[in-house]
Amino acid sequence: MSIKLTVNGDTRELDIDPQMPLLWAIRDHLQLTGTKFGCGMALCGACTVHIDGQATRSCVTPVAAVQGKQITTIEGLSTAAGHAVQGAWIGLDVPQCGYCQSGQVMSAAALLAGNPKPSDADIDAAMAGNICRCATYVRIRAAIHQAAQTLASGAPATA
Amino acid sequence: MYFRHTEVAAASAAAVAPSEMTRRQFLRLTTLAGSGLTLGILMPGCGTGPGGAGAASGPLAMPFLRIAPDNTVTVICKHLEAGQGVWTGLPAIVAEELDASWEQMRVESAPARVPMYGNLAMGGKVQLTGGSTAVANSWQQLREAGATARAMLVAAAAKAWGVPAGEIKVSEGVVSHAGAARKATFGELAGLAAKEPVPTQVTLKDPGTFKIIGREKLPRLDARAKSTGKQQFAIDVMLPGMMTAVVMRPPRFGAKVISFDASKAKALPGVVDVVQIPRGVAVVGRDMWSARKGREALSVTWDESGAEKRGTAELMKQYRALARGKEAVTVVQAGDVEAALAHAAKRVEGEFEFPYLAHAPMEPLTAVCSLSPEKCEIWAGCQFHTVDQANAAAAVGLKPEQVTINTLAAGGTFGRRANPESDYISEVASIAKATGGKYPVRLIWTREDDITGGRYRPLNYHRVTAAIGKDGKVAYRQRVVGQSIIIGTPFEAMMVKNGVDPTAVGGSAAEQYDLADAHISWSQPQVGVPVLWWRSVENTHMAFSKEVMIDELAHAAGQDPVAFRLALLGKHPRHIGALKLAAEKAGWDAPFPKEKGRGRGVAVHESFGSVVAQVAEVTVKADKITVDRVVCAVDCGIAVTPDVIRAQMQSGIGYGLSAALYGKITLTDGHVDQTNFHQYQVLRINDMPRVIEVHIVPSTNPPSGVGEPGTPPIAPAVANAVRAATGIRLHTLPFDLAAARRAHA
Numbered sequence: 042m043s044i045k046l047t048v049n050g051d052t053r054e055l056d057i058d059p060q061m062p063l064l065w066a067i068r069d070h071l072q073l074t075g076t077k078f079g080c081g082m083a084l085c086g087a088c089t090v091h092i093d094g095q096a097t098r099s100c101v102t103p104v105a106a107v108q109g110k111q112i113t114t115i116e117g118l119s120t121a122a123g124h125a126v127q128g129a130w131i132g133l134d135v136p137q138c139g140y141c142q143s144g145q146v147m148s149a150a151a152l153l154a155g156n157p158k159p160s161d162a163d164i165d166a167a168m169a170g171n172i173c174r175c176a177t178y179v180r181i182r183a184a185i186h187q188a189a190q191t192l193a194s195g196a197p198a199t200a
Numbered sequence: 201m202y203f204r205h206t207e208v209a210a211a212s213a214a215a216v217a218p219s220e221m222t223r224r225q226f227l228r229l230t231t232l233a234g235s236g237l238t239l240g241i242l243m244p245g246c247g248t249g250p251g252g253a254g255a256a257s258g259p260l261a262m263p264f265l266r267i268a269p270d271n272t273v274t275v276i277c278k279h280l281e282a283g284q285g286v287w288t289g290l291p292a293i294v295a296e297e298l299d300a301s302w303e304q305m306r307v308e309s310a311p312a313r314v315p316m317y318g319n320l321a322m323g324g325k326v327q328l329t330g331g332s333t334a335v336a337n338s339w340q341q342l343r344e345a346g347a348t349a350r351a352m353l354v355a356a357a358a359k360a361w362g363v364p365a366g367e368i369k370v371s372e373g374v375v376s377h378a379g380a381a382r383k384a385t386f387g388e389l390a391g392l393a394a395k396e397p398v399p400t401q402v403t404l405k406d407p408g409t410f411k412i413i414g415r416e417k418l419p420r421l422d423a424r425a426k427s428t429g430k431q432q433f434a435i436d437v438m439l440p441g442m443m444t445a446v447v448m449r450p451p452r453f454g455a456k457v458i459s460f461d462a463s464k465a466k467a468l469p470g471v472v473d474v475v476q477i478p479r480g481v482a483v484v485g486r487d488m489w490s491a492r493k494g495r496e497a498l499s500v501t502w503d504e505s506g507a508e509k510r511g512t513a514e515l516m517k518q519y520r521a522l523a524r525g526k527e528a529v530t531v532v533q534a535g536d537v538e539a540a541l542a543h544a545a546k547r548v549e550g551e552f553e554f555p556y557l558a559h560a561p562m563e564p565l566t567a568v569c570s571l572s573p574e575k576c577e578i579w580a581g582c583q584f585h586t587v588d589q590a591n592a593a594a595a596v597g598l599k600p601e602q603v604t605i606n607t608l609a610a611g612g613t614f615g616r617r618a619n620p621e622s623d624y625i626s627e628v629a630s631i632a633k634a635t636g637g638k639y640p641v642r643l644i645w646t647r648e649d650d651i652t653g654g655r656y657r658p659l660n661y662h663r664v665t666a667a668i669g670k671d672g673k674v675a676y677r678q679r680v681v682g683q684s685i686i687i688g689t690p691f692e693a694m695m696v697k698n699g700v701d702p703t704a705v706g707g708s709a710a711e712q713y714d715l716a717d718a719h720i721s722w723s724q725p726q727v728g729v730p731v732l733w734w735r736s737v738e739n740t741h742m743a744f745s746k747e748v749m750i751d752e753l754a755h756a757a758g759q760d761p762v763a764f765r766l767a768l769l770g771k772h773p774r775h776i777g778a779l780k781l782a783a784e785k786a787g788w789d790a791p792f793p794k795e796k797g798r799g800r801g802v803a804v805h806e807s808f809g810s811v812v813a814q815v816a817e818v819t820v821k822a823d824k825i826t827v828d829r830v831v832c833a834v835d836c837g838i839a840v841t842p843d844v845i846r847a848q849m850q851s852g853i854g855y856g857l858s859a860a861l862y863g864k865i866t867l868t869d870g871h872v873d874q875t876n877f878h879q880y881q882v883l884r885i886n887d888m889p890r891v892i893e894v895h896i897v898p899s900t901n902p903p904s905g906v907g908e909p910g911t912p913p914i915a916p917a918v919a920n921a922v923r924a925a926t927g928i929r930l931h932t933l934p935f936d937l938a939a940a941r942r943a944h945a
Contacts (some may be wrong), residue, residue: 057489058469062489067445072438074436075428075429077563077611078435078488078644079647081647081876082647082877084876085562086875087562115428116429123334127428130427131423131427134420134843134847135423135427135885137851138282138283138426138610138612139283139426139427139432139611141611142427143429154507165886166886169886172882173562174560174562174612174882175562175854175855176850176855176858178884179850179892181885194570
């Protein structure tokens with residue numbers, strides 16, 4: 042069946058099962074591999090993308106449900122918050138194995154877009170759905186605070 | 201089965217080495233650690249130099265580094281990058297001796313090849329990443345590699361400029377001569393340097409002059425790619441025509457396929473093939489979704505006659521009985537522990553239970569295989585590079601040298617990708633073989649496959665009796681009951697001595713404290729659940745019982761836990777150094793605030809050549825444990841990349857805390873009870889301590905491990921803190937304070 046997806050501004054028509062999770066459409070059919078598979082049950086956050094700006098677990102989102110919506114993956118992340126987050130991630134050397142970090146970055150960017158000055162508790166609440174087995178959590182907190190400062194200062198963030 | 205693989209690997213090494221030695225102008229070849237294995241050998245195609253007029257613009261290519269005309273220096277990394285930072289640590293060693301600038305450094309994975317890329321900590325005959333050995337075994341090798349390339353650049357510049365080599369300076373990637381007012385980049389000199397003879401002797405730097413090694417903040421070479429989704433993992437490999445496979449595996453460990461009915465699966469759109477392989481039945485689809493749907497529609501009949509059908513409750517009951525039986529091997533025997541215990545002034549007893557644990561790396565096991573009649577190519581986050589090569593070869597019926605291993609960054613491993621059977625790599629190779637190499641195939645384990653798939657940290661039971669004599673001396677008797685990880689694998693011959701598997705019972709109190717009277721013994725139950733090394737291996741459970749019992753002895757003696765330990769560590773100066781530093785930075789000497797439910801605890805443990813001490817501060821509220829602060833001190837020899845070391849300590853603490861608070865795999869009637877992260881819970885950000893301080897003990901010793909040693913001390917430090925806060929002893933993992941309170945009452 043034909044499914045029309047708008048990912049990172051490009052609209053593509055795919056002949057796929059309407060029940061296919063967005064994750065596999067993005068990865069296997071659009072070959073955008075920055076979005077990761079971790080659990081398939083919306084338990085780990087590795088597959089996080091933005092749908093109309095909202096952080097969403099693509100592994101449990103059927104493609105039929107997101108036709109006509111703006112889907113953004115890590116490859117297309119271009120918001121000020123997104124760049125500030127990525128700049129802080131690189132500056133503080135957050136990633137270790139790095140596999141979960143696309144999802145972490147997408148969740149963090151969505152958090153800052155809605156809450157430009159989150160507390161530690163805000164960060165914990167917003168990021169608790171993203172598992173990192175390397176436990177980079179201390180640096181994730183620090184990087185989100187740093188990104189918030191970058192955004193507040195109005196300085197251009199570079200990733 | 202296992203031994204066949206060893207022989208294959210050994211045969212391959214023997215067959216390849218002599219011809220390559222001749223061809224590549226081996227200057228010297230030794231197989232022991234620290235003596236400069238395969239230093240300075242020119243790679244094929246570069247050994248004779250590029251020749252001709254264009255020679256000056258070529259690369260300088262050597263086994264461990266390549267300097268390109270574009271002025272990049274690429275370190276060829278023989279180890280897997282799985283987050284532990286080898287893609288930064290190993291380049292730092294090369295860059296230091298080369299006097300490169302950090303900005304010009306790059307890194308890529310080495311092919312699977314021994315002895316060239318063998319792990320020198322393991323005798324050099326196998327290429328593998330494990331045991332926290334990457335930096336330690338590469339230290340001398342890569343210093344020499346960097347110094348050799350530097351000497352060749354200098355020699356080339358001296359010749360080109362007509363000046364004495366001794367007057368040439370190298371700094372930040374620039375070679376210069378003040379008198380002749382000449383300077384050149386590495387890239388400009390690389391082609392000329394490649395024509396210089398490889399020096400047989402090089403001078404290494406005085407560590408006091410290091411500029412890159414030890415730099416507080418040396419940016420990770422992979423941070424940008426990993427923050428922007430650009431890092432490629434095995435699961436991201438996309439080959440033309442590639443299909444995706446999932447495997448239906450036995451419902452119980454040890455079950456075998458009798459027959460299968462693929463008619464419903466094959467009728468589904470997108471399902472391409474259904475094939476039997478030695479480890480189950482594979483469903484191949486045009487994408488992951490099709491393969492998964494196909495597997496759901498597959499029906500397999502299993503022979504479970506030889507399967508493990510016991511549950512963990514039953515197993516633990518058996519372990520408790522074994523701990524009281526006579527059947528055991530002696531691990532450590534010192535003095536007369538029975539007499540010392542009989543005449544002791546104070547005596548404490550402890551029974552400890554540790555569950556099976558899944559590694560659960562974030563990237564589920566994934567591998568890609570492309571097979572043709574003469575060649576097999578594998579893409580994976582290979583941790584046992586040459587073992588994986590031999591196992592893939594055996595699976596497809598080729599010789600190991602016909603198998604190309606492409607090692608990609610792994611999305612975590614914690615030991616899971618290192619297994620003597622190369623389970624997931626053997627599977628993908630078997631699928632390629634069964635489908636006749638018609639298409640490249642990518643195998644993905646789902647999270648359920650991962651959690652239920654075995655190769656867990658072994659279930660363990662410890663029984664300890666410890667005492668303080670009237671003379672103040674400590675006596676310690678311990679029985680450990682747990683499966684062996686290495687008996688029955690190729691590692692048995694290398695590592696098992698007198699029937700003792702050091703990966704089951706190493707790091708006891710008898711080894712890490714000065715004890716006159718000690719007896720440590722081990723009973724090995726036969727269980728059909730496959731087990732494996734799990735970040736820090738035996739130290740996860742051995743450090744726990746040791747550090748909790750030592751704390752209880754201190755308590756029984758009415759002594760401060762740090763002072764009590766220091767008095768028992770006279771023969772262990774590095775333990776003393778780390779413990780004192782952690783205690784000092786934690787403010788141990790100042791009284792801890794007497795607030796209800798708050799406490800602090802300490803633990804110290806040596807593993808993989810490094811000593812780590814941790815002080816944990818906790819708050820206990822309604823039986824929920826919150827770890828507020830951890831102060832960690834590590835002695836890992838010379839700190840090559842301090843910020844990576846700090847990251848590894850943070851990571852080890854988080855990984856250990858995950859097991860302390862949540863980690864548990866249980867079985868009922870041989871079926872694994874947990875399937876995904878809702879049942880196999882792991883540490884999330886809200887449980888990560890707000891403060892983790894890491895302090896590095898200054899050292900001039902060669903570097904030792906950092907990937908694993910941060911894990912062992914955290915669980916006992918937290919248990920000791922909870923005891924200080926509540927008086928409740930936690931001896932069963934994961935911690936269940938309410939249950940412990942009931943048992944205590």
